[in-house]
Amino acid sequence: MSRYLRLLLVQLRASALLAVQYRSDFFIDGVISLFWTATAIVPLLVVFQDRALLQDWSMAEAMVVTGWFVFLNAILEGGINPGLQAVVEQIRKGTLDFVLLKPADSQFLVSTSRFQLWRVSNLLAAAAIFIFAFHRMGRLPSLGGILASALLLVAATAVLYSLWILTVSAAFFVVKVDNLTYLFGSIFDAARWPATVFRGVVRFVFTFVIPLALMTTYPAEALLGRLEASKLLFSLLGAAAFTALARWVWMRSIAHYTSASS
Amino acid sequence: MSLKGTVRAMPTLLRVGFSEAVAYRAEMLIWVLSTTMPFVMLALWSSVAHEQPVLAESGRRFGEAEFTAYFLTTFVVRQLASSWAAWEMNYEVRTGALSMRLLRPLHPLVAYGAENIAALPMRIAVCLPVVALSLWAVGTSAVPRGGLRWLAFLAALLGAWLITFLANVCIGCLSLFMQSSVKVMEVWLAAYFVFSGYLIPIELFPGWLRQAVDFLPWRYQIGLPVELLSSMQEPAGALPLLGVQWAYVLGLGLLAQLLWRKGLSRFAAYGG
């Protein structure tokens, strides 16, 4: 265990070195995060121009969902995306073999191989949204709410990561699909609105198939102090199941890769 | 290459480019799937309009039908007015593959453009089901009539493609100056998503923002052609906007030329 912790630290250090080299990224990432925050906020402004409530979400409450979206997006783009994007590249070039030769868990190695540390700026944007939203509501989240949403954040990260692993696993079977990453990003984009706003099939898909609800809506509800305990429990169980599934699929994909490549 | 030579070579360039697009059909399918944002937006906005139509400042009411027409058209326009030259150029500069292009007596920018255009038939094939779906969803009565409107739409679509392509080239050229211009492309894309009308019809923007957006290039990549085709914009009324669009085409064209020339002499100084 401590060996993996040490490995993680080594990989983080390498990423820090890279981040320092590409210093202009700090500003560019800042600007991008500003724009993305705007893409998340502007639709809200438009919708709430002529109404106070949208499916019993007020504007400030919907903004809490947006806040979680920006937060998770930072985790996705800073911590999850870069490493796994590198895998897709490695599969294409055939250099993944070097990773598989190393005496450590392959999933761990590829997942931690690269981080985009400047994406931290997105976390600041998320914090600003939270502060603004709760200021508008004129209250503070309860301690229980914060705890529950922190738990859900862990669950959401696990689900996000697992979804990613599942997407990347596809790259083992259909080589030369480096834009898989964009596919995933565009689906995740739908998580910036409360899942309950969607109707019919779309809502079902976003709740159970691609559990976007779990990632942003539930944590927001928890922070607002209106998440039912059962939802919390199911979310945690669901996240655990998802992680296990992703792990299983990854192992299968690696097996497929090693047997198929020459 | 002389203009005549370029024109003579064009059919072959397009044909080979088309073969490449066919070879990359799996990739293209994934890419198309990743541009399904308009459908998500459609789901979202029609839910919103289902409760109560959204009222624009102009007084237009956006109901479910309006949103359906708008976002399905948006999807089609994005497919047609698309370019990926920036990524291509960035990749080729990084790997030195640009050298191989420079050895040929054909302007590399023409080659990039031909490759992008050659992929259009595949993209149109992808769009056909969506067009069929739109016709089924909103009825054939929504199809605009009148040659003038179609003419204006085609002019706007061509302008949209040119802006997209030239912006890609400009940003691609930047990779001749910096280690990677992919970041700059991300900034451009982020602004494009917000200000092009891709996520929300521009008419629904708050007033001050709407005016600002008219001066920015992005609304001419998506918004203008979509508005023309979905009858939110009258051809005559859209003339000033078309003027601004083509002014952007001209400006970006000149900028692309400049950046290419400067970038190339830098490339030749540092080597690839």
Add this chain to the structure above:
Amino acid sequence: MISVRGLKKYYRVHQRPPGLKAALGALFHRPHVTVKAVDGISFDIRPGERVGFLGPNGAGKTTTLKVLSGLLHPSGGEVSVDGHLPRRREDAFLKKIMLVMGQKQQLLWDLPPAETFELNRAIYDVPREQYRRTLEELTSLLGLGELVQKPTRQLSLGERMRCELAAALIHKPKVLFLDEPTIGLDVSMQAAMRDFIKRYNEQHGATLILTSHYMDDVAALCPRVIVIDKGVLSYDGALDELVRHVRPEKRVVFRFAREVPQIALAELGKVVSVDSVSAVLQVRTEAVNSTVTRALSTLPVLDLTVENPPLEEVMSELFSRSRAAAEAAS
């Protein structure tokens, strides 16, 4: 055909010191140094000549080729190729030349090579009839056959390189620059490539400049060599002359009827290698005669041959000498 006068190519490169602390320092101040890739080279090449560029890694060979083909702008000096200034990259110039890089490819990766040929026909504006004849000739000379219909990614390295050469010759360039064209190929494939390149040069009178890590390539193809070391031209002339200059010794290879004591061998000359019944001696050229006579009279010689030292060894000695000289000077 080609004339180069005082060619210089300098680069300014940023230094990237290792370590997090140093990298943080580089945030504010980036030290850079000037690298003299090519520092004043002059030579002339006549039409139809085959010339080999020799030199250790980073000597400036590839840089020179890139300047000659117009990819790099020289920092100083004059370069002209068949009356053109390469840096202008005029269409007329580009249609006359081609640069083949063993490490880079122009073939479209996911399409059959035939598509790239067709594309090049259009780009170089080759008349149909001429294209058909050229392609026929290349197909038979390079043994392309069915290969051109398979997607490039499915070809082996050797097959791909053959197609790469064909794609480069569709427009019949008058000047052909070859940068490590046989890199990574197996020995028989290398030999086949050499044969083809030589035949192309002889049949079409094309001028040819070649860089290669494989001395055999240079020995087989290039009567004339130009040695570039640290950006400076250190030799320009016939290959044999260079060998004689660097290593004025010959090798005498003996086979004996029975084992011979080492001491007896050492008296004759420098022992390069020895085992039970054979030995290789190194002897000054003028002493070869006397050494052979002595050996025949004193040792149980079954047979013997006199050879030049292997080219690879000559080169490594040449380059290590120049390194030693540079170190002594600094």
